[in-house]
Amino acid sequence: MLSVLALTSVVLLGIASQSTALVVNTDSEKHALVGSDVRLSCSFFSWQWTSPEVSFTWHYRPDGAKDAISIFHYGGGEAYPANKGPFQNRLEFVGNPSRRDGSILIKNLDFGDNGTFTCDAKNPPDIGGHPSTIRLLVFEKVPVQAGVITGSIIGVVLGLLILVVAIYYLMRFLVARRVFSLSMSKHGKKGKGKEGSQQKQRI
């Protein structure tokens, strides 16, 4: 009985580790200002333990170009930014491979950096899987996202409304509790502050 159970679990584990390949996660789109630095994050999910041979490769395809070029490689414990190409001296590895993070930092962005970045991670023996792409958009000034002004107007007006209603009910509550005194109360009686009598007021 126990041996059957052990055999089934081994078979299932074997199937599971082969049916789920490595999954690479990145943002789908990144917006940045010209002249600033942008961090392109890349991480992966794998059923295997993080191997010391883990590797990350970044490719870059400019907007309008057909081919992608290799701009960064991390492998065997060392980071290798491309020493020729559009990102020469502008690329820095800021990831933590032991934590499955292969992020890179691109400094001093320019409008020519618009394009698609692809991150490919390999975690031997888990090497199958799709690379993931990030689209980088470089702006002169950050555009107002659609709906930000709309949402803020609605939020502010509704908030003010709730505030006014709350203050109104609070004042009514406080007046009824004789904490405040009114100079002209409805029934002609003057409330005298905290030393109120026990008479109930008809609201």
Next chain:
Amino acid sequence: MFVLLAVIFLLHLACIALLLAATIQNAWWMTDTMSTDIWARWTLIGGQWNYTALPGFYPKEYLQAVQASSILACIFCILGLFVFVAQLYTLPRGKRFLFSAAFQLLAWICIMIAASIYTDIFHRQEQQGWYGSSFILAWISVCLTFISCVIYFTLRKKTA
């Protein structure tokens, strides 16, 4: 008495329906091949209607102001309906429905802001095209919410 109540309630419901139709339906400005509202634009390309974004030259702040105030008008009108029903039960006899009237007043102000901004800022230069049904509904709901607001301000709960 009951008839009056039903008429007022139906008027309020009509306000809500018109406001929602004006905000959601896409017929603020139309031409033969294009139908725009305050959110997006339907364009007839090659015999098929395509849903496209609004053109970039639209003044963004004014557009978002129109969007915000028309949504706020719908919210206030719907809330006003619930407040009116609540006040029907809780208001002491002989008092006015001031709270409901306040909500309708706010709805009236908001939809008037939306319709006015849209009329004044957008489509001043375009020669061809005409204002569509949602635009007309927006202006009609300006009148209806005003009438509803005045009714609520003058209505008193029946004294026994």
